[in-house]
Amino acid sequence: MNLIVLQEHDFIGPDLVRLSGRQLEHISQVHKATIGQQLRIGMLNGKIGHGKVVSLSDSHIEIQVELLTPPPEPLPLTLILALPRPKMLKRVIQHLTSLGVKKLILLNSYRVEKSYWQTPWLKEDKLFDQCLLGLEQAVDTQMPEILLRKRFKPFVEDELPDMASQTRKLVAHPVGGEACPVNIDEPTTLAIGPEGGFIDYEVKKLQEAGFKSVHLGPRILRVETALPVLVSRLFPAT
């Protein structure tokens, strides 16, 4: 928790917040906070600044806050990701949020097992919690938007063209295609398949929607490794 992220309901005065639960626990046990201590504070979807501990008990902590600077610039990226298996999903959401991804579509694909859609980790509050952990890690406040799309074809045919218009369109595919570009500086929509990759039909549908196949070199990476590699390669300076 490199940043304490506040929400509206934490405020008990114009510049005063009261925290309990997980945040209190972290602040007292990891930061070992005492009265008067300064902490790095941010407002969810708002500014970042600092706060001073003004009262502390076993049940809650009160902090006087001053919010000063905007959060880091979002990546100019819309990420379309074949739904990973539940065990990986949690980590992937945290990775992506900490990397600055602000729009994520979790999409079905032939090689996504149907049971993956049943995981409780896809519930709105669970996704929110994982994103919050990513923001706290990255010192960012801007919550990503996550969309779930359980049907590949209607999404790619009906919704994607508008969503991806005016952006560079890439699909990461280990076989064929060109080398993924490096250090581009333009709005991009990037599609990444499941372990084992999109099937040929899916790659064809994405190509029909204007997506260009790109690869990452001779090594085949797990989705979890490929994600930060792709983001860093496209937007190294962001």
Add this chain to the structure above:
Amino acid sequence: MNLIVLQEHDFIGPDLVRLSGRQLEHISQVHKATIGQQLRIGMLNGKIGHGKVVSLSDSHIEIQVELLTPPPEPLPLTLILALPRPKMLKRVIQHLTSLGVKKLILLNSYRVEKSYWQTPWLKEDKLFDQCLLGLEQAVDTQMPEILLRKRFKPFVEDELPDMASQTRKLVAHPVGGEACPVNIDEPTTLAIGPEGGFIDYEVKKLQEAGFKSVHLGPRILRVETALPVLVSRLFPAT
């Protein structure tokens, strides 16, 4: 397992191997291999090619192999990594191997908990197994070299200067320093601290050894996310 990696003891003839255990299980259950099927095969620390299944039973599989092409080029990188907690260590070793890192030093640091050095995952055979999983994933055959260094100061003072001579020397540090360079094309030694970072003394010692502090932008990443980001940023085309 995108590649079946052979070892000397698998050979029962000049071009014939017999496999059992985990590899047999994977080949029969995931590849659903039948007699005559072609598989992608590589020799540990050797060439990559293909193999044809010539016999198959519950206890073993025999494959006629032909090894043709060298493995992918290694990254020109020596990575010095503060020992991660055991839970993360396994994943990190697999990540790094699949990214093409061939020399890794696991180093002590002030913020590394002493107990981390007790984990069975640091035993030679366990590290070998994790690297093997990384190679199988990445379609690579060249086993990384991993060194364990439990004392920071003697390593940095006595061993590191020779090891890092003639290389670009970088220490990833979230605070201060310059932005990490992009797409460099030279042998590099990169040091990465533990969660929470190297302490000032350690950064100073590394700087005295010629290491330059570099950061990855405004967001603070977990070691696990920062690793592929750094590798991809330094060597996007490898």
